[in-house]
Amino acid sequence: MPLEHQGSCGFLRCPAEILDLVFDLLSTAELRALGLVNKDLCALVEPYVYSKIDWTWRENHAPPPITPLLRTIISKPQLAARITSFRFQSNPACCWEWNKFAAQKISIPVAELHEFIAFVQRTGVPYRDLWTEQLSNGDSDALLALFLAHLSNLRYLSLDYIFCRQSRIIQMLLQSAICNPGMYKLPDFQHLRAVSFHPYDDSGAPYTALRSRGQSPLSQSLVLPLFYLPKIQRISAAVENTDTFAWPTDCLPDPSKLTSIYLADIREANLGSLLSVTRNLRSLRWTWYYDAGVHDAIVVPIVNLDGIAAALSHVRDTLTDLTIFAEAPLGGGDQFYPAVKMEGSLRTMVEFDKLKRLQIPLAFLVGFAQDTTKRLHDVLPRNIEYLSLTDELGLQNNDGFFETWPMYEWQDFALLILLRTWLKDWRTYTPHLRSVSLVYDELDTYQGEWPPELRHQLTDLGTQAGVQLDLVEWRRAW
Structure with a gap:
């Protein structure tokens, strides 16, 4: 339908595609000013002025x-x-x-x-x-x-x-x-199509969880209705744990278009309940979390690897990208990080044939104890292409208070041995592998980690194996 007074402004004769390119370059204030020129321009810029409301309250x-x-x-x-x-x-x-x-x-x-x-x-x-x-x-x-x-x-x-x-x-x-x-x-x-109630950014770096910031997760009553949205594609939220998980209606949701989730704080059992309805999920980012100040049957200092494997099994046929963070931060007035231990195994993850990208704490794969007889290819998905191993939970139980619970013992030279054992025959177990990143905390506690001679050995190992090996430093936002 032709615009009124089109002849009065040659600019308005431009194709809609050209006008779109111009309006995309303008700020909201400039668009508002342009809309004051005449009714025709007002009608054109109105969708741009109101389509996206982005506010920050400082x-x-x-x-x-x-x-x-x-x-x-x-x-x-x-x-x-x-x-x-x-x-x-x-x-x-x-x-x-x-x-x-x-x-x-x-x-x-x-x-x-x-x-x-x-x-x-x-x-x-x-x-x-x-x-x-x-x-x-x-x-x-x-x-x-x-x-x-x-x-x-x-x-x-x-x-x-x-x-x-x-x-x-x-x-x-x-x-x-x-x-x-x-x-x-x-x-x-x-x-x-996308909802975010998340306190984190999307950079992909490990994060300090909510309770370490004096916060707590969001109610499931706020988050669970989102799974009933028929067109929802992405959900990002920090979710509380409950002893009895219950959907808000008698009918289970069927978010068939939901392909990406970022969940924090929710633990293994509740995670499985959520993933059980996500039949087309391709990307999952999840923060395992323990708070020493919480005393209940769910938030416990045990990483239930069998429970994690069971939860992830719901999406094993669709998941292509998996990131797992792990947090057990200092409590108020504590000098040492709380003790955490591993139970079970992620061995069933080998069968996750669609998984191409994986970021995961090393301890989730081989435990806290430094045991170079363990084999990464016993737990890694066989079609993995990009792997990132982090040193999260590396400070747990470092006061040795729980004597029967091992501290994080993996050192750089032992990790190099672990990688060498796997990569000498990696084409047999993970034939599509392209790169491996070792993500480690740059705290002063770890000064001297990966000295030049070991970095050189790591580079040589990557060259010999034909796989890119990288060291990535990150600093935790305490």
Whole structure:
């Protein structure tokens, strides 16, 4: 359909593809300024201005303009349909102040508040009185939930972990909208393709888990409804453990398009329950975690390798990329890292024929005790192409308090022997292997690790075997 007054601006005669290239180069402020020129340009830039909302709330700064935007999309519902991506992050000065930061109130003018409350009452949800009460208090959870309740065309959602921690209304909203579609006047979020409630970035480096930052995982009631979204492709979240795992509805989810998951803190048994419904999963990143301050039947200082193997078996026929991190950090006032031990084996992982990329703590494959008679090819997937071995859990039990639990004993020379045993005949066991990376912590504790002579031997081993061997240093974000 031709635009009005097209002749008044030659720029508007350009093909849509050219206009797209131009608009992609402009900032949001520039797009807004362009939209003020005339109605034709306003109609063209509007999808770009509203399609992606990306906000960061910094400490000692005013909150992002969520109230004015809500006022706008309530008066012009067509604009709400333009929003396909919403990202709301925070930037407190100190991670220990996250809870205090997230509890900040957002002022809502009286006129807007009445309009917001009226909308909540029209939804018909059973918790609308609590919702309106929290709106009146200026709670960010209630205001964010109200904003989400207008986004019928949302494709990508990323909420900062600290706001999710206090997300009682958002949690109930997602359950109502996703698990009971059509029952209330809410969007069903059926267009959502990617959801992130994760506190970590996507760099692929090992991370310090949540509790070591004074935080705790998110409620399963917030995360589990996401698995019922028919178009969901990626989920990223830190998830709590429960003694009795239960899906929010009587029917099991069937996220057939879900191909990528990043889960933190959830332990072996609960992990298996989640993976049991992911029949097409290709990429999994998971953080095994132990907190010495938690005393229950699930968060225990034992890496249940048989349990991990059983959980992963649900996706053995589809998984191509697996990353496992491991964290058992210092507790408050502790001088030594808590003792952790391995039980069982990951030997069944040899049969994971689709797995091409693997990053995993060395201890998960060969234990803590330095035993060069162990063979990596007894546990590595036979079609593996890229392998990264990390030294995570390398500081556990280093005070020797649990005398029957071994400390992490693997040293550089012993690891070199382990690699040499495998690589002298690697084509028999892992014929598609391309590269191996040894990822080790650059803490002062490990000064002198991989001296020049051993680095030279490692390089020679890679050359002789015809496999790229790399040493990768990383620094933990304590």
